[in-house]
Amino acid sequence: xxxESIRRYSYLxxxxxISPYLILLSIFYLYPLFNLFPESLFKDGNFTLEHYQHxxxxxxxxxxxxxxxxxxxxxxxxxxxxxxxxxxxxxxxxSQKIGSLFLACVLLPFWTSILVRTYSWVVLLxxxxxxxxxxxxxxxxxxxxxxxxSEFAVIVGMVHVLLPFMILxxxxxxxxxxxxxxxxxxxxxxxxxxxxxxxxxxxSLPGVGAGAMFVFILALGFYITPAIxxxxxxxxxxxxxxxxxxxxFNWDFAAAIAALLLIVTIVMIVAFNKIVGLDKIYSE
Amino acid sequence: xxxxxxxxILELRSLSKYYGDVLAxxxxxxxxxDGEFLTVLGPSGSGKTTVLLMIAGFxxxxxxxxxxxxxxxxxxxxxxxxxGMVFQNYALFPHMNxxxxxxxxxxxxxxxxxxxxxxVAEALELVQLSGYERRTPKQLSGGQQQxxxxxxxxxxxxxxLLMDEPLxxxxxxxxxxxxxxxxxxxxxxxxxxxxxxxxxxxxxxxSDRIVVMNEGIIQQVGTPNELYEKxxxxxxxxxxxxxxxxxxxxVEKNDDILTILMKDQSKQRLKYQGNIIVGEVxxxxxxxxxxxxxxxxxxxxxxxxxxxxxxIYVGETTRYKIMIGNQGIxxxxxxxxxxxxxxxxxEKVKISWDKKNLIKI
Amino acid sequence: xxxxxxxxxxxxxxxxxxxxxxxxxxxxxxxxVPMSFSNTRFLVFPPKGFTLTWYSxxxxxxxxxxxxxxxxxxxxxxxxxSLILGFMASLALVRGSLPGRKFLNILFISPIMIPVIIxxxxxxxxxxxxxxxxxxxxxxLAHAIYTTPFVILVISAxxxxxxxxxxxxxxxxxxxxxxxxLFITLPVIKTGIITAGxxxxxxxxxxxxxxxxxxxxxxxxxxxxxxxxxQFRIDPVVAAASTVFxxxxxxxxxxxxxxxxxxxxxxxxxxxxxxxxx
Numbered sequence: 011x012x013x014e015s016i017r018r019y020s021y022l023x024x025x026x027x028i029s030p031y032l033i034l035l036s037i038f039y040l041y042p043l044f045n046l047f048p049e050s051l052f053k054d055g056n057f058t059l060e061h062y063q064h065x066x067x068x069x070x071x072x073x074x075x076x077x078x079x080x081x082x083x084x085x086x087x088x089x090x091x092x093x094x095x096x097x098x099x100x101x102x103x104x105s106q107k108i109g110s111l112f113l114a115c116v117l118l119p120f121w122t123s124i125l126v127r128t129y130s131w132v133v134l135l136x137x138x139x140x141x142x143x144x145x146x147x148x149x150x151x152x153x154x155x156x157x158x159x160s161e162f163a164v165i166v167g168m169v170h171v172l173l174p175f176m177i178l179x180x181x182x183x184x185x186x187x188x189x190x191x192x193x194x195x196x197x198x199x200x201x202x203x204x205x206x207x208x209x210x211x212x213x214s215l216p217g218v219g220a221g222a223m224f225v226f227i228l229a230l231g232f233y234i235t236p237a238i239x240x241x242x243x244x245x246x247x248x249x250x251x252x253x254x255x256x257x258x259f260n261w262d263f264a265a266a267i268a269a270l271l272l273i274v275t276i277v278m279i280v281a282f283n284k285i286v287g288l289d290k291i292y293s294e
Numbered sequence: 295x296x297x298x299x300x301x302x303i304l305e306l307r308s309l310s311k312y313y314g315d316v317l318a319x320x321x322x323x324x325x326x327x328d329g330e331f332l333t334v335l336g337p338s339g340s341g342k343t344t345v346l347l348m349i350a351g352f353x354x355x356x357x358x359x360x361x362x363x364x365x366x367x368x369x370x371x372x373x374x375x376x377x378g379m380v381f382q383n384y385a386l387f388p389h390m391n392x393x394x395x396x397x398x399x400x401x402x403x404x405x406x407x408x409x410x411x412x413x414v415a416e417a418l419e420l421v422q423l424s425g426y427e428r429r430t431p432k433q434l435s436g437g438q439q440q441x442x443x444x445x446x447x448x449x450x451x452x453x454x455l456l457m458d459e460p461l462x463x464x465x466x467x468x469x470x471x472x473x474x475x476x477x478x479x480x481x482x483x484x485x486x487x488x489x490x491x492x493x494x495x496x497x498x499x500x501s502d503r504i505v506v507m508n509e510g511i512i513q514q515v516g517t518p519n520e521l522y523e524k525x526x527x528x529x530x531x532x533x534x535x536x537x538x539x540x541x542x543x544x545v546e547k548n549d550d551i552l553t554i555l556m557k558d559q560s561k562q563r564l565k566y567q568g569n570i571i572v573g574e575v576x577x578x579x580x581x582x583x584x585x586x587x588x589x590x591x592x593x594x595x596x597x598x599x600x601x602x603x604x605x606i607y608v609g610e611t612t613r614y615k616i617m618i619g620n621q622g623i624x625x626x627x628x629x630x631x632x633x634x635x636x637x638x639x640x641e642k643v644k645i646s647w648d649k650k651n652l653i654k655i
Numbered sequence: 656x657x658x659x660x661x662x663x664x665x666x667x668x669x670x671x672x673x674x675x676x677x678x679x680x681x682x683x684x685x686x687x688v689p690m691s692f693s694n695t696r697f698l699v700f701p702p703k704g705f706t707l708t709w710y711s712x713x714x715x716x717x718x719x720x721x722x723x724x725x726x727x728x729x730x731x732x733x734x735x736x737s738l739i740l741g742f743m744a745s746l747a748l749v750r751g752s753l754p755g756r757k758f759l760n761i762l763f764i765s766p767i768m769i770p771v772i773i774x775x776x777x778x779x780x781x782x783x784x785x786x787x788x789x790x791x792x793x794x795x796l797a798h799a800i801y802t803t804p805f806v807i808l809v810i811s812a813x814x815x816x817x818x819x820x821x822x823x824x825x826x827x828x829x830x831x832x833x834x835x836x837l838f839i840t841l842p843v844i845k846t847g848i849i850t851a852g853x854x855x856x857x858x859x860x861x862x863x864x865x866x867x868x869x870x871x872x873x874x875x876x877x878x879x880x881x882x883x884x885x886q887f888r889i890d891p892v893v894a895a896a897s898t899v900f901x902x903x904x905x906x907x908x909x910x911x912x913x914x915x916x917x918x919x920x921x922x923x924x925x926x927x928x929x930x931x932x933x
Contacts, residue, residue: 017352017750017819017823018750018751018752019746019747019750019751019752020752021751021752021753023747023751024747024750024751024752024753025747025753027743027744027746027747027751028743028744028747028748028751028753028759030740030743031740031741031743031744031763031803032744034740034796034799034800035762035763035766035800038778038781038796038797038800039766039774039778039800041781042774042777042778042780042781043769043773043774043777045777045780045781046773046776046777046780049780092676092679093676095669095672095673095676096672096673096676096677098669099669099670099672099673100673102666102669112673112677115677115680115681116677116680118680118681118684119680119684120854120857121857121904121905121908122684122900122901122904123857123860123861123878123897123900124861124863125861125863125878125881125882125885125897126684126687126881126897126900126901127683127684129687129881129885129893129897130682130683130684130686130687130897131683132885133686133687133690134682134683134686140686170679170680170683173676173679173680174680202665224768227768228768230770231769231770231771231772231773232770233770233771233772233863233864234863234864234882238882238885247770248770248772251772251773251776252772255776264776265776265780268772268773268776268777271770271773272769272773275768275769275770275773279761279765279768283761350823350827351826351827352823352826371826371831371832372823372826372827373826373827373828373829373830373831373832373835374829375827376829377827378827378828379823379824379827381820381823381824382820383818383820385818385820385821385823385824386824387821387824387825387839387843388821388843389842389843389845398825398828398830398838399828399829402828402829402830402834403829446824446828447827447828450828450829
């Protein structure tokens with residue numbers, strides 16, 4: 011078979027290169043995921059929608075679903091509010107050494123275990139933990155606050171873990187902003203506030219979008235942090251699934267919840283993709 | 295257009311290349327002699343780089359053949375062709391120092407160590423960068439990188455050297471200097487060079503022969519002089535050097551003086567030497583430097599009358615844009631000599647030329 | 656950005672704010688270090704006393720050593736598999752002629768975006784049928800699905816920026832396709848490969864959920880052990896384990912930084928101004 015050119019692989023070569031991973035994905039990833047649906051539609055061997063109905067009928071489960079969405083949403087907002095200034099700050103640093111140092115701080119979470127960090131929050135937030143000690147010591151409160159095993163703890167923990175995911179895309183977009191645009195705006199009479207509002211911020215939106223997408227979708231399905239910091243009173247969807255499988259052995263029902271979460275996730279990904287465009291990720 | 299002679303080291307026969315539906319190279323046939331400096335000249339998209347890539351082996355022809363030293367190499371992989379190439383962006387390996395860069399082809403040919411050392415030193419001397427072995431490409435200027443790329447491409451003595459717009463990234467003075475250097479190296483090594491460029495001046499300076507390409511087709515092949523003085527068609531006339539085009543239909547002929555009816559309905563009289571029949575639609579080309587402004591007193595010479603619309607001073611020359619008739623603009627280039635100042639805008643002038651310089655295309 | 660003329664207040668405020676956030680990011684990552692030396696049986700901060708018992712327990716007690724070694728083994732295997740599969744896939748994506756590339760891109764990224772617990776649960780079902788629960792191979796493959804997207808991201812980005820005329824030059828100078836990859840392509844994207852490899856390793860080593868579901872009953876990975884400790888018996892040994900973890904990560908990063916500086920040193924020993932940047 012004569013090839014057209016050296017610089018691009020032929021169909022056959024491309025296919026050979028990509029098939030090992032593709033096969034792996036198909037057998038161990040795609041098939042199991044698709045299999046969730048048939049699994050969830052049976053009870054004791056009979057086809058039924060009962061699991062899904064069960065989920066929506068019982069208020070407990072709907073509450074968990076809403077809580078999950080609510081928490082994810084809040085985490086995204088907080089990550090944005092906290093992360094955008096940081097990303098901006100990173101672009102303002104003139105010295106390369108200090109800049110790399112701060113960038114390393116942002117990347118540090120990637121090099122350390124999620125487990126370790128979540129566990130640190132347990133220590134920080136517990137009744138005689140660092141935060142409570144500090145607050146009572148300075149007299150701001152009388153007795154220690156119940157910070158752990160609450161929605162608050164979960165949100166704090168998740169923001170901590172997901173913040174870098176918001177900072178990095180925004181930083182990347184801001185860094186590559188054409189400085190001449192800003193100079194042109196100043197030249198045409200805009201002061202710094204307006205330049206930010208009308209030039210910098212709009213142009214940074216792709217980064218914000220990508221960051222928000224990552225954070226929100228990751229937050230939806232998060233397991234470790236809610237499991238450790240949430241306690242039994244703040245179940246989220248992922249911990250609910252875990253409970254159903256490992257403690258209650260409701261296999262089919264768990265499959266239904268998992269299938270629901272899967273659908274929601276996919277819908278979110280597609281929706282975000284339309285707005286943001288996943289191709290941006292490849293310029294990371 | 296076929297050109298072949300008996301000691302052609304490289305021959306292209308009816309070479310064509312499709313990229314999808316687009317025909318980038320259309321039936322190119324060309325013979326290149328041993329030791330020749332041949333330039334393929336054309337604008338972007340003319341197919342010239344594609345021809346080079348096919349000779350080097352990075353693209354395979356859709357049709358046709360490439361014959362090198364008598365053997366067909368159309369589908370031989372690029373590492374087995376024994377043809378050197380200098381890339382537009384130099385393509386020096388960034389993770390190796392200059393010694394390793396230049397030694398690379400020798401290592402691939404399993405030349406022994408001592409010999410490698412010797413040849414690398416030779417190559418560096420050839421490009422006047424002796425002693426730079428341990429440097430890395432990043433530490434060199436553009437011109438130096440270019441020379442190393444050249445050294446690397448000749449160190450293994452390939453019979454043919456390909457160069458893909460190697461001087462494009464350099465500034466004007468450096469470029470002119472390098473043009474001559476490359477030419478010197480080529481004649482010293484007696485190597486065949488196929489040089490691709492879009493810069494017609496460069497082509498004129500360096501080449502033994504030039505192949506002008508446009509839209510995938512060869513427009514004309516010839517020596518620099520031939521191409522400049524006797525362009526075959528409008529494209530070549532306009533691409534190499536500058537040309538003025540005069541188009542119209544012949545309404546009268548008196549010996550060598552023609553009366554032409556132009557597009558703007560004005561009638562002009564031109565001196566032309568050659569066969570023309572009345573009624574013919576013609577197109578003439580004449581180079582700006584071959585036209586001169588006649589002196590006031592000279593009445594015996596035939597001329598065109600016009601008004602100066604623009605005067606542009608360019609150091610060693612002055613250019614005039616002169617309006618003839620109602621619309622036609624003629625460009626005229628005149629050396630700035632000491633006698634007589636330049637004309638002014640709005641002046642009425644008479645222009646003429648030696649009739650052998652008007653070319654019919 | 657422009658040096659703003661005049662008021663510096665916004666900048667100072669920004670700096671302070673950023674400082675707070677940085678502290679927020681960094682402290683929980685390193686707070687376990689001092690805690691691991693604490694003398695008390697419970698987790699307290701500030702730590703009381705100084706002892707190395709937790710470390711010795713971590714390094715000697717089979718209960719801890721076993722899972723750590725297994726996690727290491729798992730991580731190494733996963734990294735190898737992931738790098739090979741991911742590299743090949745990247746080549747195909749960036750340089751191949753594949754139909755539906757956009758779709759493939761999304762498909763390859765998706766394992767990161769889909770909640771792990773769904774994947775773990777779904778794969779568990781399949782593994783149970785195939786009798787793969789508890790098998791190391793099964794776990795490696797599951798981990799590979801989770802880590803390969805990162806490899807593809809990093810290496811694709813590198814390949815995208817890779818100057819293909821370098822490979823063309825190598826071929827032109829006589830190197831076969833294989834030699835070209837070996838001597839030119841791989842060295843130039845070396846940094847990308849190492850970064851991807853390290854990411855893989857850390858992600859696999861730290862991975863909890865997939866391991867929990869697929870590991871069966873006979874063995875534990877380090878994260879599972881730590882997790883169970885957190886739920887039942889908060890033990891400072893966990894702090895010691897985390898510290899070792901962090902130290903190891905630091906060592907790797909420093910080691911890398913060291914290598915880069917060494918290379919820079921060799922190059923700048925020659926007369927020349929700027930340092931070599933990869």
